[in-house]
Amino acid sequence: MTRFFLRRSAGFVATLFGVSFVVFWVMNVVPGDPALVILGIDSTPEAQEALRRLLGLDQPFALRYLAWLAGMLVGDFGTSYAFRVPVADLIVERLPLTLSLAMTGMTVTIVLALGLGVLAAANHNRPVDWSVMLVSQVGIAVPAFWLSILLVIIFAVHLRWLPPGGFPGWSDPLGAARALVLPTIALAAVQSAVLARVVRASLLEVARLDFVRTARASGLARSRILWLHMLPNALVPIVTIVGMQFANVLTGTIVIENVFSLPGLGRLVFQAISNRDLPLVQALVVLFATIVVVMNFLVDIAYGVIDPKLRPAA
Amino acid sequence: MLAIEDLTVAYGGNAAVRRASLTIAAGERIGIVGESGSGKSTLALALMGMVADAARVEGSIRIGGIEMAGAHEKAWRVVRGRKVAMIFQEPLSALNPLRRVGETVAEPLRILNGMDRNAAQARTLALFKEVGLPDPEAKARQYPHQLSGGQRQRVLIALALSRDPAILIADEPTSALDAQVGLRIVELLNDLARRRGMSVVFISHDLASVARATDRLCVMYGGDVIETGPTAAVLAAPHHPYTAGLVAARPRIDARRERRARMATIEGVVPALADLTEGCRFAGRCRSEMPHCAGERPRVSISAQGRTVCCHLTDAAVTASEARVFA
Numbered sequence: 001m002t003r004f005f006l007r008r009s010a011g012f013v014a015t016l017f018g019v020s021f022v023v024f025w026v027m028n029v030v031p032g033d034p035a036l037v038i039l040g041i042d043s044t045p046e047a048q049e050a051l052r053r054l055l056g057l058d059q060p061f062a063l064r065y066l067a068w069l070a071g072m073l074v075g076d077f078g079t080s081y082a083f084r085v086p087v088a089d090l091i092v093e094r095l096p097l098t099l100s101l102a103m104t105g106m107t108v109t110i111v112l113a114l115g116l117g118v119l120a121a122a123n124h125n126r127p128v129d130w131s132v133m134l135v136s137q138v139g140i141a142v143p144a145f146w147l148s149i150l151l152v153i154i155f156a157v158h159l160r161w162l163p164p165g166g167f168p169g170w171s172d173p174l175g176a177a178r179a180l181v182l183p184t185i186a187l188a189a190v191q192s193a194v195l196a197r198v199v200r201a202s203l204l205e206v207a208r209l210d211f212v213r214t215a216r217a218s219g220l221a222r223s224r225i226l227w228l229h230m231l232p233n234a235l236v237p238i239v240t241i242v243g244m245q246f247a248n249v250l251t252g253t254i255v256i257e258n259v260f261s262l263p264g265l266g267r268l269v270f271q272a273i274s275n276r277d278l279p280l281v282q283a284l285v286v287l288f289a290t291i292v293v294v295m296n297f298l299v300d301i302a303y304g305v306i307d308p309k310l311r312p313a314a
Numbered sequence: 315m316l317a318i319e320d321l322t323v324a325y326g327g328n329a330a331v332r333r334a335s336l337t338i339a340a341g342e343r344i345g346i347v348g349e350s351g352s353g354k355s356t357l358a359l360a361l362m363g364m365v366a367d368a369a370r371v372e373g374s375i376r377i378g379g380i381e382m383a384g385a386h387e388k389a390w391r392v393v394r395g396r397k398v399a400m401i402f403q404e405p406l407s408a409l410n411p412l413r414r415v416g417e418t419v420a421e422p423l424r425i426l427n428g429m430d431r432n433a434a435q436a437r438t439l440a441l442f443k444e445v446g447l448p449d450p451e452a453k454a455r456q457y458p459h460q461l462s463g464g465q466r467q468r469v470l471i472a473l474a475l476s477r478d479p480a481i482l483i484a485d486e487p488t489s490a491l492d493a494q495v496g497l498r499i500v501e502l503l504n505d506l507a508r509r510r511g512m513s514v515v516f517i518s519h520d521l522a523s524v525a526r527a528t529d530r531l532c533v534m535y536g537g538d539v540i541e542t543g544p545t546a547a548v549l550a551a552p553h554h555p556y557t558a559g560l561v562a563a564r565p566r567i568d569a570r571r572e573r574r575a576r577m578a579t580i581e582g583v584v585p586a587l588a589d590l591t592e593g594c595r596f597a598g599r600c601r602s603e604m605p606h607c608a609g610e611r612p613r614v615s616i617s618a619q620g621r622t623v624c625c626h627l628t629d630a631a632v633t634a635s636e637a638r639v640f641a
Contacts, residue, residue, distance in 0.1 A: 210407040217362055217402075218422045218473055219395035222387070232412050307412060308457045 008300070012293050019289040020072075020282060024065050027278050034081050034276040055081060068282060078279030082271070087283045090268060097167065098253050098264035104180060105187035105249045110242065112192035114231075117199025122226055124204060132196065139193025144252060148186040148259040155182060165260040183260045187252050191245045198241045202234035209233070235306045243299035247292045315340045315513055316361070316398075316481055321373035321383070323353075323360050328587045330356040332537040333373065335614075338481065343507050343514040345528035345545060347521065347560070351584040353537040354517050358483050361515070362400055363390030378480065395422055399474035403486040405466035409458035415469045416442075416454025423476055441472040446502060464495035471502065475510075482506070483515040488523055500527045521564050525549055533557045536585055536595030538611075543621030553623040556580070556596045594626060602627055 035051040036043070052058050056067070071078055077087040120132040156164035162182055168175035206212065207230060215225045253266030261267075265284060272280035304311040316338040323331040331353040338344050346354045359365045361375065363385060375383045377397055382390065402408045410418055419441060420434040429437065435454075442450035445468040458466055467487060474482055484503060488496030500523050507514045516527045524531065524545065531545040533554065541554040552558040559580040582599040591597070597608035604626055612626040 210402055210404055211410040213364065214402065214408045214470065214473070215410070216364060217394055217400040219391050219393075219426050219477070220422060221391065224425070229410055233410070309411065309459055 008297055012297075015293055016286055016289055020069075020286050021065065023282060023285045024068065024278075025061075027276065027281060028061055032276045034278065037274075037276050038081060068279070072286070077283040080272075080277055080280045082275040082277045082280070087279050090280065091265065091283060091287065094263060094265050094268050096170065097262060098250075098257070098266055101180060101183055101187065101253055101256070101262070101264060102246070102249050104184040105191070105252070106242070106246060108184055108188035109191040109195055109245065109249070112188065113195030113199050116192070116196040117203065118226060118231065120196070120200040121203035121207070122222070124207075129200075132200070136193040136196045139189050142189065144186055144190055145255050145259055147189055148182070148256060151182045151186055152260075165262070167262050179260075179262070183256045183262060186259075187249055187256050191249060191252075195238070195241055195245065199234065199238055202237045203230055206230045206233045232306065236303060236310075239299055239302045239306065243295050246295045250288055250291060315342075315378065317374070317376040318357075318361075319374040319376075321357070321360060321375060322371070323356050323365055324370045324372075325366070325368065325587065328590060330369075330537050330587060331360065332590075334534075334537075334539045336532055336539060336542065338513050338515065340480065341507065341511045341513060342530060343504070343516060343528045344530045344532060345524040346515060346517045346532045346534060347519060347524055348534035349519060349584045351536070351587070352534040354534050355485055356537075357534070358400065358485050358515065358517055361398055361481075361483060362394055363387070364394075395426065395474075395477045395479065397479055398481045398483060399477070399479035400483040400485065401467070401470045401474050401487050404490050405463055405470055406458060406490075408470055409466060411458055414455050414457060415461065415466075419454075419469065419473045419476055422473070427477060437476065438472070441476055442469075444475065444506075445469075445472045447472070462495075463491050464499065467491065467495075467499055468502070471499075471506070475506065478510075479512065481513040481515065483517070485517045486519070487516075488518070488520070496523065497526075503527060521549065521560065533560070536590055537587075538595055538624060539622075540596070540624045541622065543617070543619065547619065547621065553617075553621065553628055554596075554625050555600050555602050555627070559601075594624075604630075 033048070033052075034055065034057065035048040039048055039051060056064060059067075068078065077091075079085065080087050080090055083090060116132050116136065120129045123129045152164045155162045163175075163179055165179075167179050170176055203226070211233075212225060212230060215229050216222070220229075250266075253264060254269055255266070256262070257264045257266035258270055265287070268280070269284050269288075271277070272284060316336075318334060318336045321331060321334045322329050334353075334357060336344075346357065348354045356365065360371060361377075363382060365371060371383055373383055374381060377393055380393075382393060409415060416435070416438050419438045420431075423429045423434040423437055424431065427434075438454060439450045442453060447453050447465060447468050453461070453465065453469075458469075461469065471482075471487075482503070487503070488499050491499065503514055503516070504527060506512060514527070516524060518524050518527075528545045531541075531543060531548045532539055533541040533548070533556065535556050541548060541552065541557045548557060549561055552561050559578075562578040563580060580599060585591075585595060585598075591608060593606075593608045593610050594600070594612050597603055600607065607626050610626070612624050612629045614622050614624045615628045615632050616622050
């Protein structure tokens with residue numbers, strides 16, 4: 001178990017190094033000068049040069065990367081070029097909204113996918129199965145931003161049930177919850193469509209195994225066998241996909257938060273990239289990578305919980 | 315206890331079991347033998363109401379006097395495990411890999427017999443003891459992959475016995491096991507049948523274990539029951555040419571003395587489900603085939619000793635007799 005942890009931690013550190021270096025390098029080679037973006041195209045070359053020196057942009061690439069790394073190690077994420085405040089403050093302020101959105105999105109995805117997937121598998125090759133597959137096919141094909149706009153038109157503009165966008169802040173819990181409903185649906189639709197197919201396919205795979213026949217022969221009800229015997233045995237591929245989807249949901253917030261004008265990390269990433277705000281982009285990318293790596297780690301732990309054969313030797 | 319009459323199980327237009335009739339008395343041990351594709355496993359699944367949803371079941375299956383052919387899932391669930399229980403060929407895959415075997419056996423007791431956790435646990439341990447599992451407490455906490463093949467099969471037998479069925483169907487229970495382990499499973503089944511007064515349906519293609527495990531024998535070929543009778547009598551003097559071929563093809567140790575002699579075999583293969591004909595299905599492989607065999611299904615002849623044969627040879631021999639009894 002200790003070796004397992006050590007190996008995973010080493011992989012984690014290597015991943016963060018790789019990700020941060022690639023992003024630093026890409027931001028360095030893509031066109032667009034932070035000083036120019038901040039000061040505007042009417043600014044004088046002298047002022048731009050002065051700002052570049054102030055931000056340390058006149059230093060060589062390798063030196064800047066190492067300086068940034070050194071800062072990271074002591075917990076200094078740097079200061080945003082565009083917002084002129086510490087990057088850490090910007091992130092801490094916006095993290096709760098994005099995490100909430102990701103969590104509700106994933107929860108709805110899992111609940112919907114399990115329900116639909118089990119329903120389809122239980123009615124394999126019957127009209128219910130075909131309908132679920134058709135709906136999920138549509139769900140996969142529809143882009144999230146288009147669905148978002150459609151949801152706003154129906155539920156915000158015509159029915160006036162929910163706000164079309166914006167976020168009232170956490171001090172208004174009901175308003176905050178209402179603001180998250182449509183973004184959550186938009187985020188979960190595609191993911192649950194994909195996951196429902198995985199659930200169905202995985203269950204149909206398990207249905208062929210002999211222990212299902214044994215359970216039926218002992219007189220247990222089909223629904224009980226489906227949920228308590230087959231589903232746990234179908235979980236390994238499902239959990240794998242859920243882990244990958246968590247990353248999709250995080251990146252999905254970039255689009256969704258922009259469509260619904262939600263002040264979260266997704267929107268911040270978008271602004272940071274547009275502004276060539278290197279410290280902010282770096283910190284956000286490292287944060288997203290950390291969340292994904294931790295998620296994958298949890299998935300690996302989950303394998304052992306699901307299947308006694310996959311438990312690392314004690 | 316169990317009476318099958320004119321039972322047909324068909325997938326699409328193809329009958330995997332064709333108008334089979336068989337009765338099993340209380341406490342009787344009956345063997346069903348036949349090659350793969352003879353319909354023996356389909357027959358067994360039909361007795362559990364577990365043939366595929368798409369299959370068509372015709373005829374009569376009376377279990378404890380109740381007609382079950384065409385019964386709904388709900389009615390079958392009352393029968394399964396309580397009147398008829400079943401164990402399967404592959405004891406590893408037949409157990410849920412994610413559950414401790416103790417939980418697997420206790421579950422139907424809790425859910426279907428309404429026992430509380432402690433009672434179900436105690437009963438599980440008693441069953442493990444009954445089927446000869448060493449150290450039941452420790453075994454109950456193990457997962458299937460931690461047990462040996464023979465132990466897994468004993469767990470499955472314990473599960474099958476848990477709700478005191480009147481009939482136990484064992485579908486090739488020894489095929490996946492080592493010969494020695496299989497032998498001990500056969501002895502266990504014999505023991506249980508005697509102690510509990512339970513009927514056993516022992517399905518196998520291995521005549522040696524069938525000879526040890528059963529009182530009566532039912533030989534199937536291509537979906538037809540072609541011969542039945544007391545096991546010893548059928549094996550000693552088979553009436554149907556197919557049974558005779560099976561008996562002759564038995565591997566025997568004394569065959570080694572005749573150094574050059576090859577093991578006897580039956581020429582050809584079992585016909586595929588889609589190729590089955592109306593006539594005697596052994597026609598084409600039969601050494602005693604007559605011109606009308608392939609086109610016409612033979613009638614069932616009954617002997618005074620309670621043996622039945624479904625063959626044109628026997629049929630021709632007894633045609634004169636009104637009682638349809640052969641010697």
